[in-house]
Amino acid sequence: MPAETTVKAALEALNKALNQLDNEVDRQVEASRNSSEAAAELGRMIEDRSRIAVELDQAQDRSNRLEEANREVSRRLVTAMETIRAVLDR
Structure with a gap:
């Protein structure tokens, strides 16, 4: 029996x-x-991340162009107002 127990174990x-x-x-x-x-x-x-970085660069470029356009429009408005004032002063 001990052999069977050993094999079973x-x-x-x-x-x-x-x-x-x-x-x-x-x-x-x-x-x-x-x-x-x-x-x-x-x-x-x-x-x-790569896609978002490209989109961010594009948005930044667009923002820079809009800021430049805004400055140009502002400059032209100032010129136009000065011209109108000069004409009215005459």
């Missing part, structure tokens, strides 16, 4: 070790999947 230990190994493999697969998903999300974020 060894089989139980082996079964326990196989279950632990199976659980660890599952954990590693899940960790790998999560890592892949995180890498994909990081890639999307980098693409979004």
Whole structure:
């Protein structure tokens, strides 16, 4: 009987070790999947950042052009007002 008990104990230990190994493999697969998903999300974020940076540059350029146009319109209005005042003063 002691041999049967030893074999039974060894089989139980082996079964326990196989279950632990199976659980660890599952954990590693899940960790790998999560890592892949995180890498994909990081890639999307980098693409979004690049796109947003381009849009920001375009918006800044447009803002600069509008500011320049505003200064030009203001200058022309001042010139027109001065011309009107000069004509009225005559």
